[in-house]
Amino acid sequence: MCIIRSRSIRNIRTDQYYTLIAIYRNLKKTYQLKMSAMKKYFWDSEETEYMLKVLRELDIAKHLDGRKVRNLKLFKVAEKRMKQAGYHRSIDQIRHRWKVLKTSYYSWNNNQQTVKLTRFPQYATTMQSIMDESETWNRSHDTNRGPVRIRNRPKPTVHEEDTEDSEEEVVTAAQSLHDNSTVDVIIKTDPDPETPPEMDSNLRIGFIGAGNMAYGIAKGVLQSGDVPPTNVKVSAPSTRNFGRFQELGVAVTHSNAELVSSCDMVFVAVKPHLVATVLSEITDHVTRKHIIVSVAAGVTLATLQGLLPFDAVVLRLMPNLPCLVQQGALLFSRGTRARQEDGDLLRSLLQHCGLVEEGPEAWIDIHTGLSGSGVAFVYLFAEALAEGAVKMGMPSALAHSIAAQTVLGAGQLLRDSGKHPAQLRSEVCTPGGTTIFGLHAMEQGGVRAATMTAVETATERARELGRKSAPTATENRK
Ligand SMILES: NC(=O)C1=CN([C@@H]2O[C@H](COP(=O)(O)OP(=O)(O)OC[C@H]3O[C@@H](n4cnc5c(N)ncnc54)[C@H](OP(=O)(O)O)[C@@H]3O)[C@@H](O)[C@H]2O)C=CC1
Ligand SMILES: O=C(O)[C@@H]1CCC=N1
Numbered sequence: 001m002c003i004i005r006s007r008s009i010r011n012i013r014t015d016q017y018y019t020l021i022a023i024y025r026n027l028k029k030t031y032q033l034k035m036s037a038m039k040k041y042f043w044d045s046e047e048t049e050y051m052l053k054v055l056r057e058l059d060i061a062k063h064l065d066g067r068k069v070r071n072l073k074l075f076k077v078a079e080k081r082m083k084q085a086g087y088h089r090s091i092d093q094i095r096h097r098w099k100v101l102k103t104s105y106y107s108w109n110n111n112q113q114t115v116k117l118t119r120f121p122q123y124a125t126t127m128q129s130i131m132d133e134s135e136t137w138n139r140s141h142d143t144n145r146g147p148v149r150i151r152n153r154p155k156p157t158v159h160e161e162d163t164e165d166s167e168e169e170v171v172t173a174a175q176s177l178h179d180n181s182t183v184d185v186i187i188k189t190d191p192d193p194e195t196p197p198e199m200d201s202n203l204r205i206g207f208i209g210a211g212n213m214a215y216g217i218a219k220g221v222l223q224s225g226d227v228p229p230t231n232v233k234v235s236a237p238s239t240r241n242f243g244r245f246q247e248l249g250v251a252v253t254h255s256n257a258e259l260v261s262s263c264d265m266v267f268v269a270v271k272p273h274l275v276a277t278v279l280s281e282i283t284d285h286v287t288r289k290h291i292i293v294s295v296a297a298g299v300t301l302a303t304l305q306g307l308l309p310f311d312a313v314v315l316r317l318m319p320n321l322p323c324l325v326q327q328g329a330l331l332f333s334r335g336t337r338a339r340q341e342d343g344d345l346l347r348s349l350l351q352h353c354g355l356v357e358e359g360p361e362a363w364i365d366i367h368t369g370l371s372g373s374g375v376a377f378v379y380l381f382a383e384a385l386a387e388g389a390v391k392m393g394m395p396s397a398l399a400h401s402i403a404a405q406t407v408l409g410a411g412q413l414l415r416d417s418g419k420h421p422a423q424l425r426s427e428v429c430t431p432g433g434t435t436i437f438g439l440h441a442m443e444q445g446g447v448r449a450a451t452m453t454a455v456e457t458a459t460e461r462a463r464e465l466g467r468k469s470a471p472t473a474t475e476n477r478k
Contacts, residue, residue, distance in 0.1 A: 042418050042419060042420055043097055043418040044418075045122055045123075047082075047087050047089075048097065048101070048123060048418070049123070049126065050082065050085060050087060051078065051082060051087070051089070051094060051097060051098070052101070052123065052126045052127070052130070053126075054078045054081045054082060055074075055078055055098060055130070056126070056129070056130055056133075058074050058077055058078060059074075060074060060098070060130060061130050061131070061133035061134035061137060062133075062134065062137050064102075064130075064131070064134040072091065072095075075091045075094050075095050075098075076091055078091075078094050079091045079094055082094065096355075097418075100415060100416060100418075101123060101127060101416075102127075103416075104123075104412075104416040105123075105124065105127040105128075105131065109131075202231065203226075203227055203231065203264050203265065204231045204232070204233070204262060204263040204264050204265075205218075205221055205227055205231060205232045205233075205263060205264070205265050205266075205267070205349070206232070206233045206234070206235070206259040206260065206262070206263030206265070206266040206267065207232075207233070207234040207235070207259075207266075207267045207269055208234075208235050208236075208256050208259060208260075208266060208267065208268050208269060208270060208278055208282070209234075209235075209236060209267075209268070209269035209270040210234045210235070210236035210241035210242060210245060210252075210269075211236075211241060211269060211270075212321065212324065213269045213295050213319055213323070214234060214245075214267060214269035215241070215244055215245065215324065216319065216321070216322075216323030216324040216328065216353065217267060217269070217295070217319060217323055217350065217353055218232060218234065218245065218248065218250060219248065219323075219324070219326070219353075220323060220326055220328070220349075220350055220351075220352040220353030220354075221349050221350070221352075221353075222248060222250075223326065223352040224348075224349060224351060224352050226348070226349065227349070228249075229248055229249030229250050230249065230251070232248075232249075232250045232251070233250065233251040233252070233253060233259050233262060233263060234250055234251070234252055234253075234259075235252070235253045235254060235255060235256050235258075235259040236252075236254070237254060239252075256278055256281050256282050257281060257282055257284075257285050260282045260285040260286060260290065261285050263290075264289060264290060264291065265290070265291040265292075265293065265345075265346075265349070266282075266290060266291070266292050266293070267293045267294075267295060267317075268292065268293065268294040268295065268296060268304075269295050269296075270296065271296070272296040272297050272298050272299050272465050272469055273469070275294065275296045275299050275303075275304070275307075275469060276303075276307060276469065276471075279304070279307040279308055280307065283307065283308050283309060286308055286309055286312050287309075288311055288312075288313070290312065290313065291313045291315065291338070291342050291345070291346070292304070292308060292312060292313065292314045292315070293314075293315045293316075293317050293332075293346060294314070294315075294316050294317065295317050295318065295319055296469075297318070297368050297372060297462050297465055298365065298368070298461075298462040298463065298464070298465025298466040298468075298469060299316070299465070299466060299469045300316070300361065300466045300469075300470065301314060301315075301316050301333065301335040301336075301361055302470070303466070303469055303470045303471065304316065304335065305335050305336065305337075306470075306471055307471070311337055312335075312337060313335070313337045313338045313339075313342055314335035314337065314338060315332055315333065315334050315335060315338050315342065315343065315346055316332060316333045316335070316361065316364055317330060317331070317332040317346070317350075318330065318331050318332070318364050318367045318368050318371070318372050319353065319372070320371045320372045320374070320375050321375050322354060322375060323353045323354060326352050326353060326354060327354050328353045328354030328355070329354055329355045329367075329371040330350055330353055330354060330355065330356045330357070331356075331357050331358070331359050331363060331364060331367040331371075332346060332347075332356070332357075332358055332359075332364075333358065333359060333360060333361040333363070333364055334358070343358055364462075365459050365462035365463050365466065366455075366459050368458060368459065368462040369454075369455040369456065369457070369458035369459035369460075369461075369462065370455050370459075372458075372462075373454075373455075373458040374455065374458075377451060377454050377455075378407060381407070382400075382403045382404060382406075382407045383400075383403070385399075385403040385406065385407075386399040386400045386402075386403040387399075389402070389403070410424075425439070
């Protein structure tokens with residue numbers, strides 16, 4: 001392009017010259033647009049430092065005491081301040097970035113001696129100061145508060161409006177909490193649709209199906225500490241999967257109907273082809289107080305709602321297998337009767353399962369391809385990595401263990417650095433070195449195209465399962 005601009009090429013006509021200039025300008029514009037779109041998703045260090053500065057000023061250190069206080073107001077102020085400084089981030093983005101940094105900080109702090117993160121120490125100093133402030137504050141206050149108390153879900157009021165809180169109000173609210181260390185949770189007195197509901201102390205959670213997904217989600221829910229194991233129940237036809245739930249202190253039953261009658265939130269975690277049978281079994285026991293959450297691949301909200309009473313509150317959730325180790329990626333969508341607060345309650349309960357996002361239903365099938373099934377694509381890749389090493393002479397056990405750590409480390413760095421994968425990939429490539437030779441071989445093998453097709457095909461299959469599980473027109477008329 002520089003050659004073109006200098007117009008030093010011989011034998012080029014003026015019209016050709018201007019055509020090339022136009023192409024160059026178009027490419028440049030596309031590149032700039034792409035870069036600005038990428039910037040929207042990836043945080044740079046300046047923006048991250050600014051966010052930490054703001055959160056620190058807002059005393060986030062005093063909200064790290066493990067209590068189930070959701071600091072939405074604080075994040076709301078942070079969002080405003082960042083906007084004033086020219087950083088346009090949503091409350092959710094700020095909250096998520098903070099969560100990621102906190103997790104990274106803890107893991108960095110625990111593994112300082114062994115883990116070499118190139119990026120994180122940059123924020124480590126600020127994070128360290130925040131954590132130190134938190135420890136000092138906790139030490140100077142009574143930490144022996146007993147169990148977290150959880151409250152009734154607020155009923156929606158007719159005149160709920162999103163009243164903008166002034167910063168002063170927020171700071172005062174935070175201050176008053178500090179002065180009263182014996183309170184278990186902040187009890188909201190003003191209705192604020194953006195604030196998630198406090199949980200009912202008697203909230204009872206049920207799982208229909210005792211498989212891997214039910215177990216992973218149950219573990220995450222219990223880890224939050226908000227719901228005691230005695231408030232959790234699981235049902236399945238056989239006892240073969242009950243043992244691990246019983247070890248968690250969870251009650252078991254063979255009756256789906258009995259489970260629904262004794263629970264408020266019910267996860268439907270059976271295989272997709274069994275959903276219709278299970279819902280027909282429980283539908284007479286589902287009332288307005290229930291929240292039904294289906295994790296079945298492909299089964300749409302319309303199908304679920306069609307199989308349940310017309311006013312049933314239904315949500316569709318797509319988790320993935322790493323929920324078993326609290327590192328899942330979960331996306332949910334609300335049905336027509338589910339309110340924002342039902343989604344907030346679900347999000348809050350699942351916070352220890354991993355990353356939890358809400359999105360339009362059309363994304364659930366895509367997420368199934370990307371992440372529900374995507375986990376298996378990563379395993380295939382890990383297996384192939386290890387087999388490559390075995391081919392080159394490394395013992396299998398060692399090769400598999402190193403492949404697992406490689407996938408884990410690459411994933412953690414990708415998540416925690418906030419960098420685009422292409423950027424990290426280029427950081428590994430020495431010109432003329434080993435990596436670029438390997439990458440060339442991968443591109444020749446079509447790994448990128450094959451992976452994209454895998455996500456596409458899995459998404460299409462989820463859509464197909466959805467169509468198959470939808471009641472036919474005749475069934476609808478019954
Ligand atoms: N596995 C994954 O990675 C993911 C799965 N999903 C979805 O999660 C759902 C569950 O999958 P997964 O946990 O892997 O499945 P599993 O096969 O591990 O578990 C299914 C469970 O359903 C129970 N079950 C079967 N029939 C009934 C019935 N009539 N009433 C009550 N329980 C019944 C089984 O009972 P029993 O113990 O007696 O056999 C078993 O406990 C599926 O719909 C799947 O699409 C979503 C995301 C990821
Ligand atoms: O393969 C399946 O159908 C399920 C859904 C996503 C992961 N496992």
